[in-house]
Amino acid sequence: MLLVETEGSYTNQTTLNSLDVHVGQSYSALVTADQDAADYYIVASAKMANSTQLKTLQVVGVLHYENSTKHADGPIPNGPDPFDVDFSINQARSIKWNLTTGAARPNPQGSFNVSNVTLSQTFVLQNSLNYKNGMINYAINNVSYDTPQTPLKLADYYLNGAGVYELDKFPTNHSLPENVYGTFVVSGEHKGWLEIVFKNELHEMDSWHLDGFGFFVVGYGLKNWTPKSRHKYNIHDPIVRSTVQVYPKGWTAVYVYLDNPGMWNLRSQKLKNWFLGQELYIRVYDSDPNPAKEYIPPKNLLYCGSVQAPPSAPPPSPKPVPGPPPAPAKSASIITTKTLR
Known part of the structure; x- marks a missing residue:
């Protein structure tokens, strides 16, 4: 049995003998190791490709039990019909979100149920x-x-x-x-x-x-x-x-x-x-200029095409060079004269 995790979401537990992985997708799978102690082939092969690709685009791994004394041998196991589209669609439809587990909810409505959206x-x-x-x-x-x-x-x-x-x-x-x-x-x-x-x-x-x-x-x-x-x-x-x-x-x-x-x-x-x-x-588009929603262009933005960089700000005027300090003023003596009579 495989417990399949798709891009962070846990699906319902389903018994699968094979799993389609499409372009741009990833899975994690838990494998129930309930067979006799031995080594077993795990095969990844192409689907819906021409006959040459089906033979060459194949990767083989080995699942090894710790106490195994029997090596994997014999022919590589055949997977499902690589051109059986109905099989692939039915498998894709069977992978659903497990609503019984607690997790972050990406749906703003608070649930993975989208039956109530407009x-x-x-x-x-x-x-x-x-x-x-x-x-x-x-x-x-x-x-x-x-x-x-x-x-x-x-x-x-x-x-x-x-x-x-x-x-x-x-x-x-x-x-x-x-x-x-x-x-x-x-x-x-x-x-x-x-x-x-x-x-x-x-x-x-x-x-x-x-x-x-x-x-x-x-x-x-x-x-x-x-x-x-x-x-x-x-x-x-x-x-x-x-x-x-x-x-x-x-x-x-x-x-x-x-x-x-x-x-x-x-x-x-x-x-x-x-x-x-x-x-x-x-x-x-959102008319709200709040940068928390969408950042404004950075100061080191690169301009090209029809959008040219704005003219650079003129350099600041040079500061005047200070001269020598002025000489201190001399104190004047005040002489008072008095006429004698």
């Missing part, structure tokens, strides 16, 4: 692979991210984005008819609940990461997502992650509470997809 926004983000001008690029809603010369946070703070990006220019709920390049920046409502639906139209696994936040993973599914898919969400005891998998030709839904002001990157955690354009930024 959604402020919904993003439906679909990945795609495109060929344009003889180049391969990945995109979100048919927008392949174009990195500007001016960092977004500089442009946001000093220029309100002018000349660098146009806020909410690109759609967050549908795809454009054709692939375009652009600096994709969208508004996130401060202290609002955002639902994000990641759709994967490709025949390979994808993985998404959001900087600055953890999100509640409420649903996985295959084929197309529709509003009716919300009936299948787990809003009672979902786990919290910052990186989540999306299965081939499938979708994944998350809830995130936008309580952290800033300019936050949302991207594919697969480096190829990210490098070739599958990313956007969520601008969470």
Whole structure:
């Protein structure tokens, strides 16, 4: 039996013979050592890869009982079918937060139960692979991210984005008819609940990461997502992650509470997809200038692009050089004369 810990959250105890670990994720597992004293293979292998990768991307370890006299031998044990998507989805759905344990609660409502939250926004983000001008690029809603010369946070703070990006220019709920390049920046409502639906139209696994936040993973599914898919969400005891998998030709839904002001990157955690354009930024704006919420720029900030460093202050005027002290004044004698008569 494995007691699985996912990014700091304890899940329900479930008997597992294998565990899927996706890009950008980590687990800790307690193994019940209840077998005969011997050495046993532990195998980590690739899933949903081509036949060559399945053979080469394999790591073998040995679980050794202290009093073992029998070495591990024989063929390496086979894992689950590497292309069985239903098996992987069912396992992902089975990993839930254990509400019977005491722990810090990231949900501002005071519980991991998100059935009582009111959604402020919904993003439906679909990945795609495109060929344009003889180049391969990945995109979100048919927008392949174009990195500007001016960092977004500089442009946001000093220029309100002018000349660098146009806020909410690109759609967050549908795809454009054709692939375009652009600096994709969208508004996130401060202290609002955002639902994000990641759709994967490709025949390979994808993985998404959001900087600055953890999100509640409420649903996985295959084929197309529709509003009716919300009936299948787990809003009672979902786990919290910052990186989540999306299965081939499938979708994944998350809830995130936008309580952290800033300019936050949302991207594919697969480096190829990210490098070739599958990313956007969520601008969470709070008009309160309280530096406890968002720090002001440091004094040694580096400027570039459209934001140039302010002119340096003129050097202070030189202090006058003091001369020799003045000579002390001589005392004058007062002579009084009297006329005699």
